Amino acid sequence: MSELTKLTIAAARDALRKGEVTSVELTEACLAAIDKADALNAFVHKTPEIARERAAAADERIKAGDAPDMCGIPVGIKDLFCTEGVPSQAASGILRGFVPQYESTVSQNLIDAGAVMLGKLNMDEFAMGSSNETSVYGNAVNPWRRGNDDTALTPGGSSGGSAAAVAADLCLAATGTDTGGSIRQPAAFTGITGIKPTYGRCSRWGVVAFASSLDQAGPMTKDVRDSAIMLRAMCSHDPKDSTSADLPVPDFEAALTGDIKGKTIGIPKEYRMDGMPEEIDALWTQGKEMLRDAGAKIVDISLPHTKYALPAYYVIAPAEASSNLARYDGVRYGHRAKLSQGDGITEMYEKTRAEGFGKEVQRRVMVGTYVLSAGFYDAYYNRARRVRTLIKRDFDDAFAAGVDAILTPATPSSAFGLGEMAEADPVQMYLNDVFTVTVNLAGLPGIAVPTGLDRQGLPLGLQLIGRPWEEGDLLNTAYALEKAAGFVAKPAKWW
Amino acid sequence: MSIDEGTAAKVAKLARIKVDPADLPVLAQEFNTILGFIEQLNEVDVEGVEPMVSVTPMRLKRREDVVTDGDQQGKVLSNAPDAREGFFAVPKVVE
Numbered sequence: 001m002s003e004l005t006k007l008t009i010a011a012a013r014d015a016l017r018k019g020e021v022t023s024v025e026l027t028e029a030c031l032a033a034i035d036k037a038d039a040l041n042a043f044v045h046k047t048p049e050i051a052r053e054r055a056a057a058a059d060e061r062i063k064a065g066d067a068p069d070m071c072g073i074p075v076g077i078k079d080l081f082c083t084e085g086v087p088s089q090a091a092s093g094i095l096r097g098f099v100p101q102y103e104s105t106v107s108q109n110l111i112d113a114g115a116v117m118l119g120k121l122n123m124d125e126f127a128m129g130s131s132n133e134t135s136v137y138g139n140a141v142n143p144w145r146r147g148n149d150d151t152a153l154t155p156g157g158s159s160g161g162s163a164a165a166v167a168a169d170l171c172l173a174a175t176g177t178d179t180g181g182s183i184r185q186p187a188a189f190t191g192i193t194g195i196k197p198t199y200g201r202c203s204r205w206g207v208v209a210f211a212s213s214l215d216q217a218g219p220m221t222k223d224v225r226d227s228a229i230m231l232r233a234m235c236s237h238d239p240k241d242s243t244s245a246d247l248p249v250p251d252f253e254a255a256l257t258g259d260i261k262g263k264t265i266g267i268p269k270e271y272r273m274d275g276m277p278e279e280i281d282a283l284w285t286q287g288k289e290m291l292r293d294a295g296a297k298i299v300d301i302s303l304p305h306t307k308y309a310l311p312a313y314y315v316i317a318p319a320e321a322s323s324n325l326a327r328y329d330g331v332r333y334g335h336r337a338k339l340s341q342g343d344g345i346t347e348m349y350e351k352t353r354a355e356g357f358g359k360e361v362q363r364r365v366m367v368g369t370y371v372l373s374a375g376f377y378d379a380y381y382n383r384a385r386r387v388r389t390l391i392k393r394d395f396d397d398a399f400a401a402g403v404d405a406i407l408t409p410a411t412p413s414s415a416f417g418l419g420e421m422a423e424a425d426p427v428q429m430y431l432n433d434v435f436t437v438t439v440n441l442a443g444l445p446g447i448a449v450p451t452g453l454d455r456q457g458l459p460l461g462l463q464l465i466g467r468p469w470e471e472g473d474l475l476n477t478a479y480a481l482e483k484a485a486g487f488v489a490k491p492a493k494w495w
Numbered sequence: 496m497s498i499d500e501g502t503a504a505k506v507a508k509l510a511r512i513k514v515d516p517a518d519l520p521v522l523a524q525e526f527n528t529i530l531g532f533i534e535q536l537n538e539v540d541v542e543g544v545e546p547m548v549s550v551t552p553m554r555l556k557r558r559e560d561v562v563t564d565g566d567q568q569g570k571v572l573s574n575a576p577d578a579r580e581g582f583f584a585v586p587k588v589v590e
């Protein structure tokens with residue numbers, strides 16, 4: 001039975017349609033794997049009753065011949081998605097006990113497609129973090145280890161639980177969200193595939209907001225084909241999200257021909273960072289050669305404002321967060337502090353937010369408050385938004401010059417140890433997103449593909465960045481890279 | 496630009512987050528680290544560049560001005576820390 005959890009979505013879909021397996025069997029296998037994997041702390045709210053009910057319904061649908069691709073596929077849902085009747089607290093203490101009375105559009109789309117929710121997945125609090133260490137549930141743990149060394153490693157963040165769960169075969173796939181790299185960095189740290197689509201592809205309705213102009217949902221899966229299948233099911237135009245794109249959602253899987261002959265792949269010189277580990281550089285060179293061997297034309301390009309992406313992000317994202325998180329005031333939902341005699345409404349706000357928000361969230365809300373405050377708005381917030389315009393222009397220029405996709409490393413290192421960054425200043429942790437954050441600022445699709453192992457035996461990934469709305473083409477290039485890299489390594493089971 | 500403890504306290508107040516006075520020096524130092532990082536933006540020539548409003552140029556949709564939802568008082572109040580008689584309850588706001 002345990003082998004069932006290792007299936008890809010595509011393999012499970014085909015087996016389900018042929019009647020070789022039922023969704024109930026797949027789901028039971030996943031539930032059993034989840035129960036044995038508490039050491040990974042990936043699933044933080046398990047929903048076995050919902051899973052069994054939806055699996056049985058999916059089997060009926062499959063039998064009736066009305067089965068979309070995701071029908072009967074057991075998946076995990078990041079805790080950032082509001083799920084009706086199931087605790088959804090964005091890994092924050094301030095939403096302890098919050099049970100949404102509605103379903104996010106993305107998770108509803110998955111329900112409509114027949115997918116089976118196994119439970120909610122760990123993450124950094126309000127998706128603010130790169131190591132899953134800011135979660136109120138405690139750290140999610142990477143199933144990968146450095147050889148025989150039993151140091152617990154981070155699965156990355158913020159979608160750390162999603163990454164750990166997929167890499168450890170607790171589910172066939174999971175949802176993630178990505179504001180600065182939160183799908184792609186954890187995917188790279190755990191040897192799985194994750195795509196952040198173009199801003200506007202997935203509805204943000206019902207996804208707890210962090211930075212609304214950057215947030216996008218996307219799938220985290222075992223391979224590129226699965227990302228194509230699941231992304232299609234997650235996307236839709238949604239009148240409830242005014243920034244959701246009113247564009248048809250193509251069949252992304254149909255784009256996977258593996259033929260990239262004549263495509264132009266840009267290699268941005270600014271992504272060669274000082275002090276970048278040699279292994280990352282070597283991996284990048286290999287990726288370039290693989291794509292060239294597959295028939296693509298490799299060209300050097302320049303994205304001159306790359307250096308300013310992280311500083312711009314750390315103005316824009318906290319500014320939006322300070323506004324979005326103003327709603328957590330102890331009045332309508334979530335935690336409210338116990339008040340002392342004589343405390344008024346201001347004390348209620350201040351105590352509630354001090355108790356409910358973790359340190360990193362407090363820090364970002366306050367930085368955001370500062371950069372938006374009178375006298376600094378122009379110097380910080382407006383300047384950052386101008387720089388953002390320039391960052392997007394860099395990409396526009398590259399695409400206008402004929403580049404189809406851009407190849408970069410996904411992360412500046414492999415997974416690091418949990419706690420290893422505890423003494424570092426916050427900026428050191430922010431540097432994890434150095435290769436991914438530009439993509440959010442420019443609203444582009446980006447995908448992380450596992451392409452190798454470092455000498456400690458940990459997975460490393462490369463990132464491909466595509467033209468807006470051309471996820472199909474991007475996925476196809478990723479598919480060619482995946483085929484050439486032939487990454488099949490799995491973490492040795494210790495949990 | 497350097498943030499002192501007084502400024503840190505003011506920012507905490509604006510953000511409605513209670514901070515223990517003993518924690519202000521560390522907080523001010525963290526702000527300075529982050530703002531020092533952000534200062535790099537001053538190197539960029541942004542003369543004549545418009546601040547980005549939306550990554551995809553789009554006109555916000557308009558919908559018909561009709562009631563689409565309502566009569567869900569129970570659901571709206573179901574997560575309230577303190578709900579009484581069909582309302583959210585809070586400490587006294589007006590003296």
